[in-house]
Amino acid sequence: MLNELQSQWDFTLQLNEHWLFIQDNHKKRTKQLKVAFDKNDELEKKINQLQDEWLNFRAKQRQADRFMLHQDTQSAEQRVNQKEANFQRESSTLSDNENENDHHKFIKLLNSLIFIETDDSIWKTWNIKIIDKLDVNANHYSTEKICIVYVIFRLEDDAD
Numbered sequence: 001m002l003n004e005l006q007s008q009w010d011f012t013l014q015l016n017e018h019w020l021f022i023q024d025n026h027k028k029r030t031k032q033l034k035v036a037f038d039k040n041d042e043l044e045k046k047i048n049q050l051q052d053e054w055l056n057f058r059a060k061q062r063q064a065d066r067f068m069l070h071q072d073t074q075s076a077e078q079r080v081n082q083k084e085a086n087f088q089r090e091s092s093t094l095s096d097n098e099n100e101n102d103h104h105k106f107i108k109l110l111n112s113l114i115f116i117e118t119d120d121s122i123w124k125t126w127n128i129k130i131i132d133k134l135d136v137n138a139n140h141y142s143t144e145k146i147c148i149v150y151v152i153f154r155l156e157d158d159a160d
Contacts, residue, residue: 130154 130151134141141147 134147134150141150
């Protein structure tokens, strides 16, 4: 009986040692998980910060692209307007040599803006202006091909 009690006692000691080992191991793993979760939170914050920075960068880049496009459009319009002014001077010289009745042939409307959008409401307005210009300036745009080339010249980016 004493042997039996001794063996139960040894078994109980072994169970207690094993239980202490399990508890100690559980505490270590809990600490490791807490460190891992904290690190994960830090990384998520850094990812969100980088995403915000990326979105801000892209917004600034799009703004700069729009500004450059606007500058390019203005520059192109200035070149076209200069050519038109030269052409109008030449036309007025020609009209001085014609009859007063033929003077209306040399009226020339200014170019409409270059169309870069895809918005239908803006397109309709722009299209009406182009049609009116081609009608009023039929003497300058005498063939269908010249009209098509002019319209294509006034389109850029998505509209093109």
